[in-house]
Amino acid sequence: MTQSDVRTALQLRSLVKSSGDLEVSLTRVPVPTPSANEVLIRVEAAPINPSDLGLLFAGADMAQACQRGSPEQPLVTARVPDAALKSMAARFDVSMPVGNEGAGVVVEAGPAAAAQALLGKTVAALGGAMYSQYRCVPHDQCLALPVGATPADGASSFVNPLTALGMVETMRGEGHTALVHTAAASNLGQMLNRICIKDGIALVNIVRNQSQAGLLQALGAVHVCDSNSPTFMQDLIEALMRSGATIAFDAIGGGKLAGQILTCMEAALLKKATQYSRYGSPVHKQVYIYGALGQGPIELNRNYGMAWGVGGWLVTPFLQKLGTAGTQRLKERVASELKTTFASHYAGELSLVEALALERIAVYGKAATGKKYLINPNKGV
Amino acid sequence: MTQSDVRTALQLRSLVKSSGDLEVSLTRVPVPTPSANEVLIRVEAAPINPSDLGLLFAGADMAQACQRGSPEQPLVTARVPDAALKSMAARFDVSMPVGNEGAGVVVEAGPAAAAQALLGKTVAALGGAMYSQYRCVPHDQCLALPVGATPADGASSFVNPLTALGMVETMRGEGHTALVHTAAASNLGQMLNRICIKDGIALVNIVRNQSQAGLLQALGAVHVCDSNSPTFMQDLIEALMRSGATIAFDAIGGGKLAGQILTCMEAALLKKATQYSRYGSPVHKQVYIYGALGQGPIELNRNYGMAWGVGGWLVTPFLQKLGTAGTQRLKERVASELKTTFASHYAGELSLVEALALERIAVYGKAATGKKYLINPNKGV
Numbered sequence: 001m002t003q004s005d006v007r008t009a010l011q012l013r014s015l016v017k018s019s020g021d022l023e024v025s026l027t028r029v030p031v032p033t034p035s036a037n038e039v040l041i042r043v044e045a046a047p048i049n050p051s052d053l054g055l056l057f058a059g060a061d062m063a064q065a066c067q068r069g070s071p072e073q074p075l076v077t078a079r080v081p082d083a084a085l086k087s088m089a090a091r092f093d094v095s096m097p098v099g100n101e102g103a104g105v106v107v108e109a110g111p112a113a114a115a116q117a118l119l120g121k122t123v124a125a126l127g128g129a130m131y132s133q134y135r136c137v138p139h140d141q142c143l144a145l146p147v148g149a150t151p152a153d154g155a156s157s158f159v160n161p162l163t164a165l166g167m168v169e170t171m172r173g174e175g176h177t178a179l180v181h182t183a184a185a186s187n188l189g190q191m192l193n194r195i196c197i198k199d200g201i202a203l204v205n206i207v208r209n210q211s212q213a214g215l216l217q218a219l220g221a222v223h224v225c226d227s228n229s230p231t232f233m234q235d236l237i238e239a240l241m242r243s244g245a246t247i248a249f250d251a252i253g254g255g256k257l258a259g260q261i262l263t264c265m266e267a268a269l270l271k272k273a274t275q276y277s278r279y280g281s282p283v284h285k286q287v288y289i290y291g292a293l294g295q296g297p298i299e300l301n302r303n304y305g306m307a308w309g310v311g312g313w314l315v316t317p318f319l320q321k322l323g324t325a326g327t328q329r330l331k332e333r334v335a336s337e338l339k340t341t342f343a344s345h346y347a348g349e350l351s352l353v354e355a356l357a358l359e360r361i362a363v364y365g366k367a368a369t370g371k372k373y374l375i376n377p378n379k380g381v
Numbered sequence: 382m383t384q385s386d387v388r389t390a391l392q393l394r395s396l397v398k399s400s401g402d403l404e405v406s407l408t409r410v411p412v413p414t415p416s417a418n419e420v421l422i423r424v425e426a427a428p429i430n431p432s433d434l435g436l437l438f439a440g441a442d443m444a445q446a447c448q449r450g451s452p453e454q455p456l457v458t459a460r461v462p463d464a465a466l467k468s469m470a471a472r473f474d475v476s477m478p479v480g481n482e483g484a485g486v487v488v489e490a491g492p493a494a495a496a497q498a499l500l501g502k503t504v505a506a507l508g509g510a511m512y513s514q515y516r517c518v519p520h521d522q523c524l525a526l527p528v529g530a531t532p533a534d535g536a537s538s539f540v541n542p543l544t545a546l547g548m549v550e551t552m553r554g555e556g557h558t559a560l561v562h563t564a565a566a567s568n569l570g571q572m573l574n575r576i577c578i579k580d581g582i583a584l585v586n587i588v589r590n591q592s593q594a595g596l597l598q599a600l601g602a603v604h605v606c607d608s609n610s611p612t613f614m615q616d617l618i619e620a621l622m623r624s625g626a627t628i629a630f631d632a633i634g635g636g637k638l639a640g641q642i643l644t645c646m647e648a649a650l651l652k653k654a655t656q657y658s659r660y661g662s663p664v665h666k667q668v669y670i671y672g673a674l675g676q677g678p679i680e681l682n683r684n685y686g687m688a689w690g691v692g693g694w695l696v697t698p699f700l701q702k703l704g705t706a707g708t709q710r711l712k713e714r715v716a717s718e719l720k721t722t723f724a725s726h727y728a729g730e731l732s733l734v735e736a737l738a739l740e741r742i743a744v745y746g747k748a749a750t751g752k753k754y755l756i757n758p759n760k761g762v
Contacts, residue, residue, distance in 0.1 A: 054659055055659045083684070086684070087647070087651070087661065087684060087686070088657070089651070090651065090654060090656065090657030090658070091657040091659075094657065096657075253683060254683070259678070266468075270468070270470070270471065273471060275471060276469070276471030276472040276475065276477075277471070278435055278436045278472075279695055280468065282698065289683075290687075292683070297640070297680045297681055297682040297683065298679075298680070298681040298682075298683060299678045299679070299680055299681075300678055300679040300680075300681065300691075301678040301679075302634060302635070302670075302673070302678065302679060303464070303467070303468060305468070305693065306671075306693035306694070306695045307693055307695075307698065308692055308693050309690055309691070309692030309693070310681070310690070310691050310692065311667075311689055311690030311691065311692070312686065312687035312688055312689050312690070313687070314660055314687045314688075317663065317688065
């Protein structure tokens with residue numbers, strides 16, 4: 001391929017207009033030519049993570065979405081609620097590519113030796129715009145997958161693995177010895193469960209029903225609490241006393257759960273306390289909210305003294321703080337345990353066209369446990 | 382005085398029974414004899430800080446309180462609500478002395494030279510149990526007041542000054558350049574306003590009415606926002622854009638204010654942003670809650686991206702983190718600016734008996750602006 005070839009390929013785009021209209025479409029874009037240090041990946045597997053759904057659908061009510069366009073290039077439209085629209089001014093009328101991570105085969109490479117070394121290899125990359133048939137990225141953003149690993153095996157090599165490892169690193173870095181995780185039956189939760197079992201860290205898994213509890217117990221989880229059980233608060237206090245967890249990572253956010261976790265942490269600490277402090281236990285209790293599965297405001301009733309914090313947590317700023325060497329250490333662990341600790345499971349694989357089918361959106365758009373899909377932009381091409 | 386003297390003196394006590402009954406009383410306790418490194422202070426001024434009210438009244442409804450006992454040793458009783466009672470198991474049936482800080486004259490001293498050096502001097506101390514006629518403390522917990530300063534001048538040398546300085550230190554230590562303060566017309570707020578003017582730090586003062594706003598403006602405050610104004614949110618965004626404040630210290634806690642501050646910080650940051658980020662502004666926005674003037678849960682609606690935190694903040698753990706040298710530096714500043722930057726104002730002075738009068742409790746128990754009182758345990762003795 002030379003500069004004069006004007007090959008094009010499909011790319012999924014999300015556009016929010018200032019009017020509040022969302023348009024999700026497939027666009028033909030030129031296939032880029034890699035520069036010296038770049039490689040061109042033919043993307044064959046990119047997961048639909050909850051973090052992708054935010055950019056893709058912009059909080060719009062997809063139950064009311066419409067589809068038009070052609071069978072080959074469908075266009076999905078929906079309305080973004082006014083409340084969500086306010087914070088999106090900076091993306092108004094910008095057609096944005098989507099897909100944080102994915103994997104595929106390197107089909108072209110720039111002249112740099114490190115780029116050439118990847119030619120023909122199956123690699124994973126974190127770089128955005130992965131819901132594209134072809135994606136050009138710097139070679140040092142690629143993770144070469146072990147021999148025998150397929151793009152589907154490596155599609156989720158970054159977001160979930162680095163998030164789960166980042167939680168454990170944050171726990172240690174902030175002086176805690178055990179942790180709590182909500183929405184714990186998720187792909188991410190199962191991965192965190194495997195990391196904690198392997199590393200000997202006590203993990204308190206909070207799930208929303210008994211079938212999720214059974215799933216995690218079958219995977220070796222020791223502390224599992226069902227937030228819909230009538231004994232949830234007692235169960236959680238008991239698990240916190242046994243585990244000693246004083247930090248939690250919460251995917252839900254909205255509602256009372258974050259506050260309930262702090263309340264139970266404080267109760268577990270006070271049961272061990274020997275002295276009254278008017279300000280509650282002096283041990284710091286922390287809940288980091290990293291997702292937004294629950295809508296509505298967070299309600300904190302503050303019956304847990306003064307040594308507490310609630311805040312947002314994201315893997316990217318965490319990795320920036322951790323630095324290049326620390327991040328590299330985590331990535332190497334992911335590569336070496338790709339098919340064990342960091343294995344992901346999917347409900348199925350969608351082509352780009354299938355990803356825009358309303359009946360598919362109705363399923364994967366809910367980010368429900370067991371309903372994670374892969375997009376294969378080159379499926380059926 | 383020798384060991385065989387069994388002199389007694391009055392001390393104010395607060396007792397919570399497991400039944401939920403609160404008893405606030407005056408008890409006769411032996412006057413202690415200072416050991417080698419201690420001094421005996423005749424306490425003449427001890428402020429009633431919001432932090433004292435928590436221990437004193439244990440969240441009881443003082444509007445329903447009763448008084449009995451004798452005129453010289455009154456006993457005030459009230460009921461602690463069940464919800465508040467849960468966290469107090471460790472203080473059940475323990476008669477607790479009250480009064481974080483105060484000042485008075487050193488009337489006896491242990492043989493150590495540093496203790497003897499304080500004999501006859503007017504000193505301030507932070508040590509609890511200051512609502513006592515006599516209080517024995519190690520000499521190194523005393524702050525010798527400048528010549529000419531009265532006990533009333535030095536009564537509030539620790540809690541408010543170190544809290545206000547601690548806020549500024551925390552702001553700097555966490556990488557912020559300006560700050561927000563709520564309940565900003567309080568004694569503490571006025572002190573913080575003087576520190577910020579002196580040190581050239583932009584301070585956004587949030588008050589609850591126009592008269593408080595006028596008070597602060599008359600004291601030179603530049604950014605003052607009234608949370609009951611219909612234009613509060615716009616005013617706050619404007620003040621945050623001008624000041625660049627990304628950290629707040631909130632005395633109120635309950636309700637929506639903490640979330641509103643984060644919302645306005647994010648809006649101010651996004652107005653300056655040049656690029657869309659699906660996770661909101663990457664600049665960390667922090668609200669520390671250091672008081673509980675507002676009852677009810679904190680409501681966080683999370684329309685401020687992912688780079689945010691809300692948490693409890695207390696001066697004592699902050700000073701522990703800061704260390705001895707840092708704390709000493711702050712204390713020296715307090716002593717040298719005691720009558721200027723760190724001057725406190727009081728609505729009046731109460732004897733121990735007056736402090737237990739229901740009509741007095743009705744006034745000072747509200748911790749309202751301009752209604753701060755001093756207790757002088759030796760008044761009228």
